[in-house]
Amino acid sequence: MSSTPLGEFTDSAALTLGVELELQLVSRRDFDLTRGATDLIGSLDYDGRYGEIKLEITESMIEISTQPQATVDGIAADLGGLRETLRHHSQRNNIGICGGGTHPFHRWPERRICPGERFDDLYQRYGYLAKQFTVFGQHIHVGCTSADDAIWLTQALGVYVPAFIALSASSPFVDGVDSFFQSARLNAVSAFPLSGQCPPLAGWADFVEHFSFLQACGIAQSIKDLYWDVRPKPEFGTVEIRVCDTPLTIEQAVALAALAQSLARWLLRTRPELQTAKQLHVARYNKFQACRYGMAAMISDPIALAQQPMQEILKALFETLADDARELGCEHWLKALRHGIADEAGDAAWLRAKQQEHGNLNDVVREATERLMPPPSKPSAENS
Secondary structure, three states: OOOOOOOOOOOOOOOOOEEEEEEEEEEOOOOOOOOOOOHHHOOOOOOOOOEEEEEEEOOOOEEHHHOOEEEEEHHHHHHHHHHHHHHHHHHHHOOOEEOOOOOOOOHHHHHOOOOOOHHHHHHHHHHHHHHHHHOOOOEEEEOOOOHHHHHHHHHHHHOOHHHHHHHHEOOOOOEEOOOOEEOHHHHHHHHOOOEEEEOOOOOOOHHHHHHHHHOOOOOOOOHHHOEOOOEEEEEEEEEEEEEOOOOOOOOHHHHHHHHHHHHHHHHHHHHHOOOOOHHHHHHHHHHHHHHHHHHEEEEOOOOOOOOEEHHHHHHHHHHHHHHHHHHHHHHHHHHHHHHHHHHHHHHHHHHHHHHHHOOOOHHHHHHHHHHOOOOOOOOHHOOO
């Protein structure tokens, strides 16, 4: 097994943002997943001004990624531009595109791995897990000015993984049935051997030593093999939050980016004492709670030796971040997230309500495609 050197950490401007969204490609006839990624990408007439549109591991998904942006409004502009680009080209290819962490009723054995050396290597190494990895997430990159800051922030953000899961949960249906989870997507990610949280690390030198150890043991080839919930991304100069389901709307994806930027600013500004070793003891439990129950989760605090409702944690968090959000000019995006806490009207609840309304999942996906890409002249009702 050949290994890729870790390389140097590329310092970037503090708190710059980048967002990646994995999106579903569906047939407009029955709204099942379709194998249209190669055709769609091959037909693109796009100059890249808003970021990238590229293949993901199977033919039924694509990934869009913004340019690095200093502000959340810049992220909103890029995602809006990417949405309009995709609207034009998906209609030309007769493909529907929607968000959500899972497709509600597709059959994973029917998925086809995309062409490419990396995708083929993943299929050979992970077998059927690669096809089951046809799940859809949002990744948020936050820029760091130093490698040591990136490792510190990677560990500090680990405490807030359940919050990002609960706020983004949009994958209640799997294999045509209600999973009873708010986010079932992360169960597919957890199957990979290097998933989970970053271990306690003193700084960049410690991380380099840890990663070299994994390579020497033959466990990891490159940093892409670290399926951690939060991980450093040396070539971008960022810390990457990887636990969010892809929301059903672009606006919710932007709001989650606002939370990431505000939280990172507060953490780096106040430098709370890290208790990474203790947090690791409860990390899997808290992650399960957030995936299973979303806003109704009970989160364990290994320092206070107590549990606390997710809703109370989030309300206190938004109060804490108010000044930082105001300084960053993104408080209006956080207000939208806060509204979701109050009425528990998240994406998972919306999908379940549509299933109850229609009595079938085909129409749920049809409405999800309309929610991601509302007509240009009519703003999304859910975000008005």
